[in-house]
Amino acid sequence: MFPRVILKGTMIKKSQQKRRTSPCNYKERFFVLDTQDLKYSERRPGKKPTLKGCIALSRIKCVEIVCSDVPIPCSYKYPFQVFHDNHYLYIFAPDNDCRQRWVKALKEETKFNNLVVKYHPNFWMDGRWKCCHQTEKLASGCNEYDPMGYASKGPLPQIPEPQEVDIHDPGQRVVVALRDYTPTGDNDLPLHKDQEYILTDTSHAEWWTVQDNMGWYNKDICRGEAEELLMREAKEGAFMVRDSRQAGVYTVSVFTKAPGSNGEKNPRVKHYQIRETNTEDFYLAEKYLFPTIPELIRYHQHNAAGLITRLRHPISQDRVWLRGSSKKKWEVSPTELSLGQEVGSGQFGLVLEGRWRDRKVAVKMVKAGAMSEEEFIEEARVMMSLSHCKLVQLYGVCTQVTQDCPLCLLFEFMDNGCLSDFLRDKRGRLSQVSMLGMCLDVSEGMAYLERNKFIHRDLAARNCLVSKNNEVKVSDFGMTRYVLDDQYTSSHGSKFPVKWSSPEVIKYSRFSSKSDVWSFGVFMWEVYSEGHLPYEHRSNGQVVESLNAGLRLLKPRSAPEPVHLLMERCWKEKPEDRPPFAVLLHELASLSDL
Known part of the structure; x- marks a missing residue:
C-alpha cells in the first residue's frame, strides 16, 4: 500500500551542519509530507527532481515553530524546526499560515513517537542556544514540549x-x-x-x-x-x-x-x-x-x-x-521624482522608470484628457486601499502638474516587465512548475480582490507584471469599483477586451467577480500556450459567434489535463456555475506535483 500524501510545497531549508566544519547555507527545496516520511527534493528547470533528504516520521522527536528576534537571512521568514536522530532541521515557510499547516500536520503524524520532554524555542547559533545560552547542542530543552499543541510560542x-x-x-x-x-x-x-x-x-x-x-x-x-x-x-x-x-x-x-x-x-x-x-x-x-x-x-x-x-x-x-490615507499623505512632490526611460504604455499614457526617495519606481503618466483629476484621485484611493503581496503596490501620486510632469502614479518597479512579453521571451524554456506558479500567484491576488468585493474587469497576461525573482503580480486594477452586490453593469457602453470577456460582459456589459473568473481561464490559457494570443486569427465578431455557439479555446499543448479542466470550469456559460477564486486557488495548489 502506497503512503498517502498529506502536504507538499516549496520552502527553504537551512543546512543541518551535522559536522562542525559544515557550511551554513539556505536552499530552496520541494517538501512532501506523507504518512511515512518527510522528503525534500531539488527542482531545476528541465531536469528530473533530485531527492536530497528523507526523514522517517518514526524518527522525529519534536516539531515546533522557532521564535527569534535575529534577522532571517533568506527570503522566507517563518521558521520551524524538526528534531530527528539528534539533528535539527530548520525549515523556513513563506508565510505564517503555511508554517502553521506544516507544524500542525507533522505534530499530528508524530504525536505517538518517543518525543522529547522539553525543546529549545530559539535557534542554535554561534555555538549556543539563543533561548537558554547552553553551549551543548544536544542539551535538554528549556521549554516544555506539547505534542498535541498547535504551534506553541515558547516560554514567556x-x-x-x-x-x-x-x-x-x-x-x-x-x-x-x-x-x-x-x-x-x-x-x-x-x-x-x-x-x-x-x-x-x-x-x-x-x-x-x-x-x-x-x-x-x-x-x-x-x-x-x-x-x-x-x-x-x-x-x-x-x-x-x-x-x-x-x-x-x-x-x-x-x-x-x-x-x-x-x-x-x-x-x-x-x-x-x-x-x-x-x-x-x-x-x-x-x-x-x-x-x-x-x-x-x-x-x-x-x-x-x-x-x-x-x-x-x-x-x-x-x-x-x-492603514488608509488622505490625499496629502499620498502626495509626491515633482521635486522628489526623477524620470528615466520609457518601459511601457497603457490605456492612459506612458509608463516610465523613475527614482523616488532612493527607490526605483514605475511612473504611470496620465496623458492630457484621459481622465479628470477627480477620476485620477478616485483611482488612487481605490488602489491605496488594496495591499497584497500578489498585487502591484501603489506608493503615491503626483498631482502638481508641470510641463515635464503631468498627473502620475508611482508603483513598485517590476524588473521583468509585462507577463505576456516574458512568456514569449521564455517560450520553450518554461517548466510545468513555473507555469503553475504563475497561475497560483495571480489566483492568490484575484482571490484577495474577490474577498474585498473588487472586480478587475481587464485581467490578462498583459496586465500582470513579473518581478526580478519571477514572481507574478496583478496590475492595472486601478479602475475597479467597489460593489456591494459583487456586480457592476456599465451604463455607458465601456470598451472591453472581447477575447478575454465573458458572455454576460459582451452582451450586457455586466461585470462581476465571476466575469473576472472567465478572464482568468483565458489568462491560464495564455500562460500554458507560452504567450500566444487567444483566438489569434479570428476577429472579435468571429469570437462572439463561436462563444454563442458554445465553442471554447482548445487545450494548449503544455497544459496538463487537470489544468485544462479548470480552464473549462472558468468558461461555464452561467456565471453562477463558475468557481470562485478561493476555490481555484485551492485546486491549483493541489496540482503542484504536476
Missing part, C-alpha cells in the same frame, strides 16, 4: 498582574498585521504579517495610528527631551529606549510615581544604562542576561527585576499610520 516571562492592566487605555489595545507593508513615507511604519502592534488612535475614519512592539526606541532624543515626554505622559511605567551620549550605548528612561524617602508620591524619570557582558549579553539593574535588547525589554515589561517599576507603556516621539 511571568504574566503581569491583571489589576495593573487598564483595558480601557487605547495604548494597551493590540492589533495584528494581516500582511506585510512597505513604507511609502518617512513617518510610515513597516508592517510584518502576524506581528502585534499597539493601537494608539482610532478616531479618524480612514486610518489608525499604531506603535510597533519596538515603539519604545527613539534614536535622536536627548535626556532632557526624554524626561519632558515621559513627564507629560505621566503614566506609571511609561518608558523609552534612547541612544546614550556614549556611541553604541543605550539608555532606558522610565517614569514612576513611586514614593520618595518621605513616603509621598514623587513623580520623576529614572535612567538605566543597558550594559553588556564580555560574552555580549545585555542586562539592566540586575544581571538578568539576554542575547538581544528586544528580549531584555520584553522581559522587563513583565518583571521589574531591579528596576523601580516594570516597563509598562512604550512611548515614541512619533506616531505612524497603519
